[in-house]
Amino acid sequence: MSLPHAILTALLEKPSSGLELTRRFDRSIGYFWPSTHQQIYRELGRLEQAGHIRALPTAQPARGRKKEYEVLAAGREELAAWVSLAEDPRPVRDPLLLRMRAAAVVGAPGLAGELRRHLVLHQRQLAEYLEIEERDFPPERTSEEDRLRRLVLRGGIDLETFWTGWLTRAIGDLDGPVAGSGTGPGAS
């Protein structure tokens, strides 16, 4: 049950319409809780129903008409309560690791290539995070909020660092020690 709280957080940072939220998700909260506009609109409806947010009365409601939302006191309390809850980390669920395991059983001609492809993707994401860090978090001025937000970003950076490191090692391990051809299906 995290999406509504992600939305509350985003709306507290700045009241927005559904589409604005969607755009902001794409480059901020969405890095660690992605969501589509369909999901967001649905959730906005529920949050309004529950009395956690309300539409700003600037424009009459109509389909295709922009509608801005702001968080109500009840919503803020709900969010605060959720933050203070204990919640275990979600179990890992990673298809790439699964495919490698399957490859151990049925063989894997193109696996090294796939690993390289993933490596590039993770390197790209890492570069994006580092850019954000440099832009948004200069060394000085550390308010309490900044420190938390920076830690979150650091989480992203460290995570991508882990992936690039592991993938690099895995690739080396796969086509390195093989005396013969390489990853090719020909061997054996």
Add this chain to the structure above:
Amino acid sequence: MSLPHAILTALLEKPSSGLELTRRFDRSIGYFWPSTHQQIYRELGRLEQAGHIRALPTAQPARGRKKEYEVLAAGREELAAWVSLAEDPRPVRDPLLLRMRAAAVVGAPGLAGELRRHLVLHQRQLAEYLEIEERDFPPERTSEEDRLRRLVLRGGIDLETFWTGWLTRAIGDLDGPVAGSGTGPGAS
């Protein structure tokens, strides 16, 4: 669509009944693709329907009666095809990072404690992985399959290492540099 393939992999490693599969999932494939027995039985039904596996004819089928499955040629092909597919990494979706972000907005009295709790969990998981590595992967004898399986395990190890590292740093950063009161529990 990974669960059926996880099951195919497990069944290729060793033909099993639903409950056996469930137990093996708990300590092997389930580390990176967890699943409950309900899900597994349902999927076994589908895989049999699709002609990818079949029940061994040792016992007549009856509810409450053990039923073993083995993978058919079609199932093996399906798995091989899936392994060779390109598939992007799933987007990260992490409630802890989300809660930290929310904490930046609504405050976070107990957050450092929650981080410590997570740290312990990750340390425990890491220790478990390291134990498996020591037990199942002694330095020598590296067949192709062993190398792949070991890489997967390494993935788990490196991932937990990332978490313990990041959490340790985050905890230090949260209750370390706090000069005044801030979100801290007061002490320091």
Add this chain to the structure above:
DNA sequence: GGTCATTGTGCAACTAGTTGCATAAAGGCG
């Protein structure tokens, strides 16, 4: 022989996320 715990299989309802598409207003352009 009856009851009880254990092993084993499975259905049903629910929740969260995804995919595809419909609808409406607004503004530009010929």
Add this chain to the structure above:
DNA sequence: CGCCTTTATGCAACTAGTTGCACAATGACC
């Protein structure tokens, strides 16, 4: 005006995972 693109909101159907519970066989104990 009529058409087209962009912005914006939203419904509906589907997929995957979770939760709760039911039911069947087996063996142990009294």
